[in-house]
Amino acid sequence: MDRNLKEVQTLAHAHTVKRHKGLMDWLTTVDHKKIAVLYLLAGGFFFGIGGIEALLIRIQLAKPMNDFVTAQQFNELITMHGTTMIFLGVMPIIFALMNAVIPLQIGARDVAFPFLNSLGFWTFLFGGLLLNLSWIMGGAPDAGWTAYTPLSTTEYSKTHGVDFYTIGLQIAGLGTLIGGINFLATIITMRAPGMSFMRMPMFTWTTFVTSAMILFAFPAITVGLVLLTFDRILDANFFNVANGGNPVLWQHIFWIFGHPEVYILILPAFGMISEVVSTFSRKRLFGYSSMVFATILIAFLGFMVWAHHMFTTGMGPVANALFSIATMLIAVPTGIKIFNWLFTMWGGQIRFTTANLFASGFIPTFVMGGVTGVMLASAPADYQYHDTYFVVAHFHYVIVGGLVLGLFAGLHYWWPKMFGRVLDERLGKWEFWTFIIGFHLTFFIQHFLGLIGMQRRVFTYLPNQGFDLMNLVSTIGAFLMGVGVIIFLVNVAITAKRPQNAAADAWEDGRTLEWAIPSPPEEYNFKQIPLVRGIDAFWKEKMAGNREMTPAEPVGPIHMPSPTILPFMMSVGLFIAGLGFMFTNDDFGNGLINFLFNKYIIVGIGLGITFVSMLLRSLNDDPGWHIEPEELNGKEVKA
Amino acid sequence: MTTPHTLNTAETLPPEPEKATLEGRNKILAFWLFLGGEAVLFGTLFATFLTLRNQVADGPSAKELFHLPLTAAMTVILLVSSLMSVFAIQAMHRGDKKKLAVWLSATVVLGLGFLGMEIYEFAEYVIHKGYGMTTSAFSSAFYTLVGFHGAHVLFGIAWIALLIGQLMKKGLTVVTAPKIYVAAMYWHFIDVVWVFIFTVVYLLGRVV
Amino acid sequence: MVNQESEGRAPVVKRRQRHEGPEKHVIAFIFSIVLTLIAFAAVAAGEVNVAFTVILLLVMAVLQVLVQLGYWMHMKDKGHMIPIIFMAGGFFVAFLAIIAALYWMWW
Numbered sequence: 001m002d003r004n005l006k007e008v009q010t011l012a013h014a015h016t017v018k019r020h021k022g023l024m025d026w027l028t029t030v031d032h033k034k035i036a037v038l039y040l041l042a043g044g045f046f047f048g049i050g051g052i053e054a055l056l057i058r059i060q061l062a063k064p065m066n067d068f069v070t071a072q073q074f075n076e077l078i079t080m081h082g083t084t085m086i087f088l089g090v091m092p093i094i095f096a097l098m099n100a101v102i103p104l105q106i107g108a109r110d111v112a113f114p115f116l117n118s119l120g121f122w123t124f125l126f127g128g129l130l131l132n133l134s135w136i137m138g139g140a141p142d143a144g145w146t147a148y149t150p151l152s153t154t155e156y157s158k159t160h161g162v163d164f165y166t167i168g169l170q171i172a173g174l175g176t177l178i179g180g181i182n183f184l185a186t187i188i189t190m191r192a193p194g195m196s197f198m199r200m201p202m203f204t205w206t207t208f209v210t211s212a213m214i215l216f217a218f219p220a221i222t223v224g225l226v227l228l229t230f231d232r233i234l235d236a237n238f239f240n241v242a243n244g245g246n247p248v249l250w251q252h253i254f255w256i257f258g259h260p261e262v263y264i265l266i267l268p269a270f271g272m273i274s275e276v277v278s279t280f281s282r283k284r285l286f287g288y289s290s291m292v293f294a295t296i297l298i299a300f301l302g303f304m305v306w307a308h309h310m311f312t313t314g315m316g317p318v319a320n321a322l323f324s325i326a327t328m329l330i331a332v333p334t335g336i337k338i339f340n341w342l343f344t345m346w347g348g349q350i351r352f353t354t355a356n357l358f359a360s361g362f363i364p365t366f367v368m369g370g371v372t373g374v375m376l377a378s379a380p381a382d383y384q385y386h387d388t389y390f391v392v393a394h395f396h397y398v399i400v401g402g403l404v405l406g407l408f409a410g411l412h413y414w415w416p417k418m419f420g421r422v423l424d425e426r427l428g429k430w431e432f433w434t435f436i437i438g439f440h441l442t443f444f445i446q447h448f449l450g451l452i453g454m455q456r457r458v459f460t461y462l463p464n465q466g467f468d469l470m471n472l473v474s475t476i477g478a479f480l481m482g483v484g485v486i487i488f489l490v491n492v493a494i495t496a497k498r499p500q501n502a503a504a505d506a507w508e509d510g511r512t513l514e515w516a517i518p519s520p521p522e523e524y525n526f527k528q529i530p531l532v533r534g535i536d537a538f539w540k541e542k543m544a545g546n547r548e549m550t551p552a553e554p555v556g557p558i559h560m561p562s563p564t565i566l567p568f569m570m571s572v573g574l575f576i577a578g579l580g581f582m583f584t585n586d587d588f589g590n591g592l593i594n595f596l597f598n599k600y601i602i603v604g605i606g607l608g609i610t611f612v613s614m615l616l617r618s619l620n621d622d623p624g625w626h627i628e629p630e631e632l633n634g635k636e637v638k639a
Numbered sequence: 640m641t642t643p644h645t646l647n648t649a650e651t652l653p654p655e656p657e658k659a660t661l662e663g664r665n666k667i668l669a670f671w672l673f674l675g676g677e678a679v680l681f682g683t684l685f686a687t688f689l690t691l692r693n694q695v696a697d698g699p700s701a702k703e704l705f706h707l708p709l710t711a712a713m714t715v716i717l718l719v720s721s722l723m724s725v726f727a728i729q730a731m732h733r734g735d736k737k738k739l740a741v742w743l744s745a746t747v748v749l750g751l752g753f754l755g756m757e758i759y760e761f762a763e764y765v766i767h768k769g770y771g772m773t774t775s776a777f778s779s780a781f782y783t784l785v786g787f788h789g790a791h792v793l794f795g796i797a798w799i800a801l802l803i804g805q806l807m808k809k810g811l812t813v814v815t816a817p818k819i820y821v822a823a824m825y826w827h828f829i830d831v832v833w834v835f836i837f838t839v840v841y842l843l844g845r846v847v
Numbered sequence: 848m849v850n851q852e853s854e855g856r857a858p859v860v861k862r863r864q865r866h867e868g869p870e871k872h873v874i875a876f877i878f879s880i881v882l883t884l885i886a887f888a889a890v891a892a893g894e895v896n897v898a899f900t901v902i903l904l905l906v907m908a909v910l911q912v913l914v915q916l917g918y919w920m921h922m923k924d925k926g927h928m929i930p931i932i933f934m935a936g937g938f939f940v941a942f943l944a945i946i947a948a949l950y951w952m953w954w
Contacts, residue, residue: 112665177676185669188929189661215672215933216940219680227687227783236772236779237696238687244694244776252947253683256940303940307951315951618801621814671930675937682941686948711887718879725872725919827920831912837883838908842890846900 020563028563030114031523035121036100036418042125043092049132050084053077055482058442062475064463074459075142076161080135082145083165086265087172088128090403094268095121095179097410098207100418102183104514104521105201107192107530107537107549112185114561115617120179122571127172130578134164141165144457146258147228149239149250154232160582166229167578173218173225174574180214183207192513193552194532198292201512201536202278202285205292206271209299213260213267216303221257224250233584248313255306263302265399267295269406270337273359276409277341279509280356281348284536287340294333294340301330311382320379327377334370338363353507354428358409361436365405369397372447387457390450396443408435408488416506420520421498427491435484441477445470511536516549524558527551527632557626564622569613577606652734656816663817670821674828681832684787685839688780692844696775701844704764710841713756714833720749721830724799724823731819736811743803743819746826750796757789781840788836791829798822875918882911 020028029035057077060068069077103111111117134140141161143152152162187208191200200208228250230236237243239250278285285291307315307323315323341363350356372394376382385391408431416422449470454461461467502519510516513530516538528551534540541549580602588594596602653659657667692701727742761782764770772782799822802815809815886907889900917923922931 113669181669181672181676184672184933185665188668189665212933212936215676216679216936219676220683220940220944223680223683223687230772230779230783234772236783237694237774237776238691238779238783240776243696243774244691245779246690246694246776246952248952249687249690249948252952253687253944256683256944256947303943307947319951615801618818619805621809668929672933675933678934678937679940679944682938683944685941686944689945690948690952707887707891711883714883714887715880718876718883721915721919722872722876726869729869729872824920827915830919831915834883834908834911834915838886838904842886842904843901845890846897846904 024565025563027568028118028565030110030118030561030563032099032103032111032114032117033418033521033523035117036096036098038121038125039092039096039099040418042121042128043089043096046084046088046128046132047090047093050081050089051482051485053081053084055478057081058475058478060459061461061471063472064461064468066460069459071459072139072142075144075457076135076140078457079141079144079147079161079165080132083131083141083169084128086145086261086399087169087176088124088131090265090399090407091176092124092128093407093411094210094265094403095124095176097272097407097414098179098183098268101414101514102186102204102207103190104417104517104525105204105512106187106190106195107513107526107532108186108190109525109529109558110561111182112190113182115564115567115622116178116182118564119567119570120175120182122175122567123178123574124172124175126571126575127168127170127175127578130171130575131164131168133579134161134168137164146254147250148254149228149231149247150241152228152250153239163229163232163582166225166232167582170222170225170229171571171574171578173222175571176214177218177222180211180218183211184215187211192526192529192532195537198289199532199535199537201271202274202288202291203268203271206267206274206295209295210264210267213264213299213302217257217260217264220253221261224253224257227253229581233581248310251310251313252306255309256303259306259309260299260302262395262398263298265403266406267298269362269403269410270295272406272410272413273341273362274344275512276355276359276413277344278536279413279507279511280351280353280359281345282351282509283344283348284511284539285340286343286346287336288535290336291340294336297333298330301326301333305330308377308379308382311379312386324377324379328374331370331374338367338370351509353412354423354425354432355409355412357429357432358405358412361432362402362405362409365397365401365436365439368444369394369401372397385450387455388450389446389454389456392456393443393446393450396446400439400443405436408432413507414514415495416502416519417514418520419496420500420502421495422502422506423495424491427487427494431484431487431491433484434480434487438477438480438482438484441480442474443477445473445477449474505538509539511539513537513549516541524560524627524632527558528555529553555629555632557628558632559624559626561624562622564617566613566617570610573606573609573611573613575606576609577603580606652811652816653813655732656734656811656813657731657820659813659816663813663820666817666821667824670824674824677828677832681784681787681835684784685835688784688840691776691780692847694776696777698770698774698778699768700777701781701840704768704770705841705844706760707841707845709756709760710837713753713760714837716749716753716756717830717833720746720753721827723749724826728820728823731811731816734811736806739811739819740803740806743799743806747796747799747803750792750799750826754789754792754796757785757792761786785836785840788829788832791825791832795822795826795829799826872918875914878914879911882907882914 019025026034026038029038056069057074060066060074060077099111099117103109137160139159139161141147141157141164142159143157143162143165147162147165150156152165187200187204227236227238231238231240231245237245239245239247241247274285274291305323305327307319308327311320311323345360352360372390376385376391376394412423412428449467450456452466454467461471504518505515506519507515513532514521516530517526530537530549531552533550538549580597580600583597584600584603586597588597657663723742723745727739727746730738730742770778772779802819802822805815806819886904889895889903916934921927922934
């Protein structure tokens, strides 16, 4: 592909750009590496909130007939724990790693749309903030993270909690969709010369497939949330049986989105594990093509199994059987992946760094989650498991035991690339062992709690049903996981004080392009776009005796996008509009405030800010600015 | 990624100016991806409508409500407007800025006509027949599906009008061309969605 | 797809590169209008066979959409593999949602 270099050279003059400092720099940045840090900070913040909610839940359940929180507070806690963890905690951390790594792995200077990248982050953040504002504005959502109707309609959820859920997720979901489209376009068009699709690193592949799933899944939940919002605020009848509505419609729409969503969560973890296992085994990933094939197959099947969440709604034996079989089929490509990781490790020179410990811990843990998944896929058996702690144990095994372990592996692995500092390995090992022991202590026992009949989402239970001891053990495990996370934070704090001295190839066995450039990379990533000659491009060069990548272009001026505050403003506008729309029907007891909210004035102001920002973006074409070759030569940069 | 300013005059404009820069090509590709997502969005709305199509509660049914000549007129107007935007892109490929502006304006005018008729239709139902969002599940689904499409039309009109302004001010360049191309794609997609709306909502509403 | 000037050629562009006339698009338009007419006529004709009318209407709609996607949105042209894949993906998921609505929703 022709790079933009030729086009750049035709430019008669370079543009100057105003460089911002401090806070303004972060608000206006369009650099994918800085946006990655923003995602990590925001995702980490929400992950912390979700974790605290989890601990409060476990404290309440530690003993029978506990009154640590009320039933209402408990409902709010479980709803916000699930929603926060999935939409605001782990997804942004996934996006952080994608942003930090993908452009580097494909040998690009940035993503295809730096502006959209920034917009995606800010809409996610403001959506998340809106959702969490509910805690201090009259009560959090309390209808479960799935917000099943009619429980989530105004008849049964009278506070604004569910409004915060629908509108907050709507705004945050917009950010995710934008991010997904951006990564798809980036991976399709911005790959370095020589990097065909079948030479892309595994994490790039899973990001690509995940982004496609985001593209096709998120519009469905957008519609679902709009319908629920209309029911709640405009008094529409989508889910109102009295006027012909259908509550099961919500379940279908939610899960047509919701099931792909769980693969959106796990596929990037598969990619991270693939990179880590391969690097620390000093071996090429076993069965690369079958890994790619399995990833695509999982994504495809992932869209066809949503109704296995609804076996007990009475779809009839034919539909149940079909969805049962489709679900069980997913075990095949997933099994391919598991064996490929094992075969990659087999015969490798394995180094158990913290990253690789998490990756190795991931494999058996995820298999356990997968096995219970196949058990749940059997429709008749599901009638027994449904809505018990067995299900809770299952999805925590795949999400925490799968995704979160994958994220820790990925964070430890790429931390030097992101921040130029290697995380402390000794503390890392403490982290791993406390977290994984705590994890199994918390959730393994919940399988049995479910099987002997403990329902999920109950705020307390009577003594002497055999639940008492197991719940206590589970709570102790949860705190141990908390300790693991705190050790990680301590590790981050200690490491931040150390000198920024990570080598370019921080683990010495780096295989992919990101390890060919300094840690952390310069603003422009690659001084010269590298030429890719095979899978594991950097490893291939190293084996050929080269210390650097072969450049695919001469040194020339590098075109950079200008920083801009507009994405931030657009998101602020959406935030204001969302908040305004929510209180449309409220009586504040004050004429002016009533007027502002009930006549959609606040909504108008918010949307006005958003649309004016879009208008400004369209009118002022960004000429960008250039880094000249002289500036590049002044620094010690490797291609 | 670049915006070559030296290529702005009509003589140097490449034959397909929308695809001359990487930025332009990226924009078009990403817009296709976005349309894939939009297909799911409207698909879910159609699914909702189909689920609730007979749930009329105390309100009128599709058979009693819809007036086909109006729908037919709206369909023809939108079809013609889509053709106008095809001509606009052809003019753009010839580098004919003036014709481009004319065809785009025709698109906008016809779009406004369509929107006016839709507003008339809704007003007829809401004001004269007292048939609103809250009447029945069918009415909620109808207004939401057709209203979503109407909102897309409104956005498209505003967008293309804005681009006509930019075209007059900045000229036909490798920067403005991809924007116009993408807006035309959006307009065609709106037409595609309408094909399904008049078929599923209006025509099938009279049959089944 | 590199612009002419950067390849060092004279800045005058040879305008011979596939400038299709309006004919194909007008034909696509007429085709669309005819399909629309058939659909409306089938409904206006009143009581025929309901199943037949439904199938006819759906076929007319799908044909018209294919014509518009292919000609007006250039999907039949070269270099549209990725758009085709992703549009097909979108239509596939939309189709799943509609199937769910028609067959698996209980009352």
